[in-house]
Amino acid sequence: MAGKSLSAGKSLGPIRRAFAPWNDPAAKPFIQFQNVTKNFGDFTAVDDLSLNIYEREFFALLGPSGCGKTTLMRMIAGFEEPTSGHVMLDGQDLVGVPPYRRPTNMMFQSYALFPHMNVWDNIAFGLKQDGMPKPEIAARVDEMLALVKLEKFAKRKPHQLSGGQKQRVALARSLAKKPKVLLLDEPLGALDKKLREETQFELIDLQVKLGMTFVIVTHDQEEAMTVADRIAVMDQGKIVQIATPAEIYEQPNSRYVADFIGDINLLEGHISSTEGGVATLDCVGTGAKVQVIQDGGAKLGDHAWFAVRPEKVTISLTPPADPSINAVTGEVWDIAYLGDVSIYHVRLATGATVKATITNTTRLVERPITWDDKVWLTWSRDGGVVLTR
Amino acid sequence: MALTDRSSGHSRLRWLVVAIPYLWLILLFLAPFLIVVKISLSTSAIAMPPYTPALDFTAGLGALWEQIKEFTFDNYVFLTEDALYWESYLSSLKIAVISTFLVLLIGYPIAYGMARARKEWRTTLLMLVILPFWTSFLIRVYAWIGILKPEGLLNQLLLYLGVISEPLNIMPSTLAVYIGIVYSYLPFMILPLYATLEKLDETLLEAAADLGCPPTQAFWKITFPLSLPGVIAGCFLVFIPAMGEFVIPDLLGGSDTLMIGKTLWAEFFSNRDWPVSSAVAVVLLAILVVPIMLFQRAQKKAAE
Numbered sequence: 001m002a003g004k005s006l007s008a009g010k011s012l013g014p015i016r017r018a019f020a021p022w023n024d025p026a027a028k029p030f031i032q033f034q035n036v037t038k039n040f041g042d043f044t045a046v047d048d049l050s051l052n053i054y055e056r057e058f059f060a061l062l063g064p065s066g067c068g069k070t071t072l073m074r075m076i077a078g079f080e081e082p083t084s085g086h087v088m089l090d091g092q093d094l095v096g097v098p099p100y101r102r103p104t105n106m107m108f109q110s111y112a113l114f115p116h117m118n119v120w121d122n123i124a125f126g127l128k129q130d131g132m133p134k135p136e137i138a139a140r141v142d143e144m145l146a147l148v149k150l151e152k153f154a155k156r157k158p159h160q161l162s163g164g165q166k167q168r169v170a171l172a173r174s175l176a177k178k179p180k181v182l183l184l185d186e187p188l189g190a191l192d193k194k195l196r197e198e199t200q201f202e203l204i205d206l207q208v209k210l211g212m213t214f215v216i217v218t219h220d221q222e223e224a225m226t227v228a229d230r231i232a233v234m235d236q237g238k239i240v241q242i243a244t245p246a247e248i249y250e251q252p253n254s255r256y257v258a259d260f261i262g263d264i265n266l267l268e269g270h271i272s273s274t275e276g277g278v279a280t281l282d283c284v285g286t287g288a289k290v291q292v293i294q295d296g297g298a299k300l301g302d303h304a305w306f307a308v309r310p311e312k313v314t315i316s317l318t319p320p321a322d323p324s325i326n327a328v329t330g331e332v333w334d335i336a337y338l339g340d341v342s343i344y345h346v347r348l349a350t351g352a353t354v355k356a357t358i359t360n361t362t363r364l365v366e367r368p369i370t371w372d373d374k375v376w377l378t379w380s381r382d383g384g385v386v387l388t389r
Numbered sequence: 390m391a392l393t394d395r396s397s398g399h400s401r402l403r404w405l406v407v408a409i410p411y412l413w414l415i416l417l418f419l420a421p422f423l424i425v426v427k428i429s430l431s432t433s434a435i436a437m438p439p440y441t442p443a444l445d446f447t448a449g450l451g452a453l454w455e456q457i458k459e460f461t462f463d464n465y466v467f468l469t470e471d472a473l474y475w476e477s478y479l480s481s482l483k484i485a486v487i488s489t490f491l492v493l494l495i496g497y498p499i500a501y502g503m504a505r506a507r508k509e510w511r512t513t514l515l516m517l518v519i520l521p522f523w524t525s526f527l528i529r530v531y532a533w534i535g536i537l538k539p540e541g542l543l544n545q546l547l548l549y550l551g552v553i554s555e556p557l558n559i560m561p562s563t564l565a566v567y568i569g570i571v572y573s574y575l576p577f578m579i580l581p582l583y584a585t586l587e588k589l590d591e592t593l594l595e596a597a598a599d600l601g602c603p604p605t606q607a608f609w610k611i612t613f614p615l616s617l618p619g620v621i622a623g624c625f626l627v628f629i630p631a632m633g634e635f636v637i638p639d640l641l642g643g644s645d646t647l648m649i650g651k652t653l654w655a656e657f658f659s660n661r662d663w664p665v666s667s668a669v670a671v672v673l674l675a676i677l678v679v680p681i682m683l684f685q686r687a688q689k690k691a692a693e
Contacts, residue, residue: 079595099598112596116614125610126600177600 012208019229021054029088030055030213031076031181036085038071038237045071046082047237058207058214060228063260065219068237073183073217077106090180100129105179109186111170113158119145119169120154126177144172147206164195175210182207184216188223200226221261225249233257249309254389258307263343265313265354267306267328271298271386279386281306285350288328291381298386308384313356315344316376317369327378328354332371337364344369346377422674429667430460440664464668473652474669478676480647484563484638485631488570492627493620495571496578500619501612503579504586515583518576530569530640537565537641561643569637574630578623585619586612618687625684629677649673 021027029052038046046068053059061069074080075087078099087094094102105126113122123144127137145151148168158166167187174182187203188196204227207214218224224231225245232242233256241253252258255266267290273280279298281290283306290306298304320327333347342364344356354377369375431440442456468474503514521529536542537560544556559565589612597607613620635650642648649669656666 077595077599079598098603099595100601100603104599106596106599108592108596110590110592112590112592114593114596114611125597125602129601129606173600 012204019056021057022052022230027054028091029053030057030090031215032086032088033072033075034086034088036072036075036082036087038068038075038080039083044237046075048085049237049239051232051239051242053213053215055213056211058204058227058229059216060224060231061215061217061234062221062224062231063219063234067234069217069219069234070185072234073106073185073215076102076181076215077104077183078102103180104183105174105177105181106183106185107170107174107187109189111158111166111190113166113169113173115158118155118157119150119161122158122169123173123176125173130177140176144176147175148172163190164199167191167199171206175206175212179212181213181215184214186218187216189218189220196223197226203227225261233260251385252307252387255305255307255387258385258387263310263355263357265308265310265384266387267308267352267354269304269306271300271302271304274298274300278381279304281386283328285352286328286348289325290384291325292384292386293382294386298388302388305387306384307387308379310343310355310357311341311359312379312383313354314378315346315356315358315369316378317373319376320378323376326381326383327376329374329376330354332369332373332375335367335371342367344375346375425667425670428663429464429665429671430462431664432459432461432463433662433664438663439661464664465672467665468668468672473647474649477647477649477652478672481632481634481649482676484566484570484648485628485634488567488574488631489624489628491567491571492574492578493624496575496582496623497620499575500579500582500586503583504589511587518579518583521576526573527636529573530636533565533569533572533641534560537568560641561646563642563646565641566638566646566648569641570627570631570634573637574627577626577630581622581626582616582619585616589615621684621687625680625687629680629684632677633673 031051031053033049033051036046036049037044049068049072051072061072063069071080075082076089076094078094078097081095089102089104114125117125120141123141124137127140132140141154142151145154148171150165150168150172153161153165153169158169161169167190171187184203188199191199200223203214207227214227216224216227225248228245230242230244231248233240233248235256241248241257243251248257248261252261252264255264258264258266267281267283267286267288269281269283269290271279272282272289274294277293277295279292279294281292281298281304282288283290292306319329323329328346328348330346330348332344333353334345336343336345340360342358342360344358346354346356348354356377427444428440431442433439434441436443442459444453444456446453499518503511503518506514534541538544539556539558539560541560543559544553547553548556559568593611593615594604594607597611598604602610633650634648635654638646638648638651639654642651653666653669653673656662656669660666
């Protein structure tokens, strides 16, 4: 167990950095979706989807509402049965196994705490259900209360707790039975921003400490990026991309993923050259040439988009040395001052807007670049990616 | 000073709104009740009205005081002396308790089924529960006579099917009274039960299942405890009127079916002993005040 080797005070770096079973062809998947389809009447919630999740992984299912992420999770818990395909857990086929016989536990979005039981009884519920001897139940519940720092609230009823405390009780209750997989359904959605951020880090800490497999469903991309080892971005019942947070952000495989995660600028055009691992894109309208280092995704003549994050675009009043490559010009249309950064909206001659982020490293007295200034936007050859879909 | 004028007008209006229900209760509940209490303290007489003293408010305070001095608790003492009365109370209590339990037993599955039915069906089902109220209560009880009497529909059907060879004597009997009460008060149980069961968050049952609890156990550990406010409301709504029920035992019950409502009626109309029947009514109310107060406490607790 990872928990045993984790000594207090050490960062999670060594564990999190070394953990990448998805790159190991010999690793056995812990949870497997094999060609799973789920229909609700005419509506296809999950569409012929296959997915592997590994033991001790913190896996995020990310997507807009209605993309099928919750249905996918509910199929692990047993609240939905697939219309076709198989869901395997630790080598066992889960299809047909009722939820009360599955070695998984779920933390519900609404917490679903039993309102007529106090905190202690809520946490003990699953243990009593297993017929655990009373002294063991007491020890386990106390351990869980200590884990979520709610020892003093054992006798409280759920309606006497704050949102953050309820969330902790729900977490303790779902962890009490030491499930093989913990399912988290939008677990932090009801908390305010500050508490949510704190809790995200506590979740990571807990997951590493307990050495458990966590699957989280969220529509909040920041949350997924913070907690997860890998993210599956979903759209209309299909997985668009599965990768680590950094890969998802830096190497999105489609405009959908690029647009869903963070802010993105898209320039449309055609590939005019792919020589030497560098793709050249002739932009529609502006005629600007974009050169990007790539590993062969885009072919000559492809209709493609250049995607670059605003923080990777440099804004300047003077033209670059070679204004014909990786540069566009326009006028500052609007400035969003966010305190730590300012986002410049630059309108090109074609009418398209390109965003550039500037970090405010000094106190803002007078903006060096302001509204209606004619500016140049530039980026490096490895600043963005070329997308063909 | 337009502001003060307006606000005082406002408070006067508020006072009026609060006063209306109180006025209603004083006029239509408290005043008649005090009259009944007064009669219960009087002595039976062959006169019109059939008791003395008949208070004469025009004769002056002194004469009124003389009349009040005639008040007596004899009627209440009499209730303890004749076994008929406390046997009636006990029998009523027994019938009310057992029928409340039966109504709960039948009403709970119906309410549960309604609450779990598809949304578009629920209004229709609710309508079906309320539908009998469109017919007079009295007519519905008479209809049961037609069904239960020896040559009635039920016996005819059972004879036709060959289940029995001789008609059953269901009516008149205490069994028929149970059938009548259970039938008549079923909606009063179903409606509050449905209201609590429909509000029940189904994710709680998912959470229970997730923690290893099969559906039957989840019913007793989650659904039933959380529906207790509805169970309590329904039980009181059935128990309180069933306790004082008169029409059903009178029409469906035999001479051996003892209920306090029937005793009261006989005392009032057959014996023309207004003071004793008034005392019976006052004691019945006193008995019912206890569960009514318990009911209100339960409601208050549920509201917290």
